[in-house]
Amino acid sequence: MFRNRIELIETRIREFLSEYYGIEPPELIAETPPQVEMGDLAFPFPFQLAKVLRKSPLLIAREIAEQIGSVDGVERFEAAGGGFLNIFLNRESFFKDLYEWLSDPETPGKSGKIIVEHTNINPNKAAHIGHLRNAVLGDTFVRLLVSSGREVEVQNYIDNTGVQVADVVVGFHFIRKMSLAEVAAIEERFDYYCWDLYAQVSEWYDEDPERKELRQQVLHAIEEGLEPFFPLAEHISIRIVRAHLQTMGRLGVHYDVLPRESEILHLKFWEEAYSLLKERRAIEFIEEGPHAGCWVMQLPGENGQEDEEKIIVRSNGTVTYVGKDIAYQLWKFGLLGKTFHYSVFDEYEDGSKIWITSMDSSGEGEPRFGAGDRVYNVIDVRQSYLQRVVVQGLRSLGYSDQADRSTHFSYEMVALSPRCCSELGIELSEEDQARPYVEVSGRKGLGVKADDLIDKLFENSLKEVNQRQADLPQEARDQIARQIAVGALRYFMLKYTRNSVIAFDFAEALSFEGETGPYLQYSIVRSSNIFRKLFERYPEWEGDSWKTFQARLWDSGAMADLLTEDEVWRLVLDIARIPDTVEQAITSLEISGVARHAFTIAQQFNLFYHKHHILSEEDESKRAFYLSVTDTARQGLLHLLDLLGIEVPERM
């Protein structure tokens, strides 16, 4: 709604410039003045016109402000600074429109299915904080897309036949010497058990590099479906995937389908892609040189760089990981001529199902996945090179449209601060001590497990809730503590820009004060409390009946006077900017802006809350006005937190 207004104003300015000066102006960019007192919009274009019109920018801005006349929705124009054209909106009509928009903020549907792949954790150990960043970013991005009317399919790829699973199989079979039955009988947390085992296997390899032969042997057996390794690998990966879904489920992260590498293998996706790649000369066979005997793809060098070769098929005939990824990407766009079968893997509380790929049809009701119009792969920045290869694969095959619609949603890793390491009891080398952060390493078992962090957050918030809400039954307190823990964690993962490395620090992650999820939740709880108390004190305002007082105010024409206060107006403007913020987050893949915007609004609201005592306001129309503002902030924040996947407790 804000955008529409701006566009109307821009059109009018454009008309005026051509009538009055007879010129076509450059791009009109609407900015926000540094202070509300200076106006609601600022146009710097007079600076650019100065040369053409041979007048000072300030003079131009003045002429326009004086001559343009009245424009719909605009209170007045003003020349400011060295030559800005500033605009003051008509606050009353603006506020009323905003209020209406908030009652139904969703945008109409758009056609085309968007596929978002995220999480994608190797199913051989517990999830850690790095995986949390991926899942929370991916899940939030999905929420943003859905709210803007897009159809979205969420895929979580499972590499169940890779080396990482093989390593754990090696650990169980050769180190622990356990059978499948014995492994199945393990009662302790399986993902945690494997976390330690995987680290142990890595050390075991280091002691004697020849032991890595076992990995190859196991890997081969898994691919071929041979006893005893294949069933063991299957058991491990399925059990770990369940653990991962459980972990992510705690944060409200859901998936539609789990495509597995085993099906990609057995349904011969790669063979299909391979023949396509050869047929269309996207890859070539190398006769001599260091890559002799390999099939490689040419990567056009960026800005004057030399072309590079990326090996897709090794000289021994086996395919690299990227090769399989190209096949998978082709399938995502429905370009492979092959597809999976599916069976139900699990069901969420809301009744929606999560499907997993399978070899055979499970019968009726099998959904159709893949064949998207746009694909986003949420993967950390370290995989940029491989993602570039995948996209080049599509392009080389002649699918340049699909290549253009393939997006690597990249983000920086979560690392551990040295302080965090010492808190975990991890000893660092002097060299590592001096670093700003240390990479998480599953191989070394170095990291913070996702569930441990969530547990700790829950424990801390429960302590607070027990203090503040002692009268509530335990179950209710647990529920609130859970919501706060999730709110804190999701916000923490979203507040940083994508390409900043998070040097994980417990003190910051566990904070509930300042720029945190709980601060946002608290602001909303406060606004709810106002209404609850209102209904207690003024029964005639109960439910929606306060809106009759609001309607009276709106008709009275007293609104304009009440909206003169800049603090209130700033809050209103910030709420009106929500759709822009969301749209910008989608196009720039930068979600932190949405998180920050929510914080800004919450801050403004808290300021307003402290400045005005709403319930004791004697003047009914003023009271109705303050309630309208409260309601606006509340709706805006609820909408934003919904997008961020953060629930709001009843009390806290």
Add this chain to the structure above:
RNA sequence: GCGCCCGUAGCUCAGCUGGAUAGAGCGUUGGCCUCCGGAGCCAAAGGUCGCGCGUUCGAAUCGCGCCGGGCGUACCA
């Protein structure tokens, strides 16, 4: 070597496609509950925006070159 990213307050980070006096949180210091809940609010202190050129009416933002740090660059995934 080459490519990508980062360098802004003591610490952690914002700063939109260049725009008006560089912001927030934490921490520090000092205030604020006869009042809708203090997970809150207010105030103060704290900055050569890594350095140097350049483009521009205007640069934290764009270009080039340095310095410091990180990550990629495998017949690993």
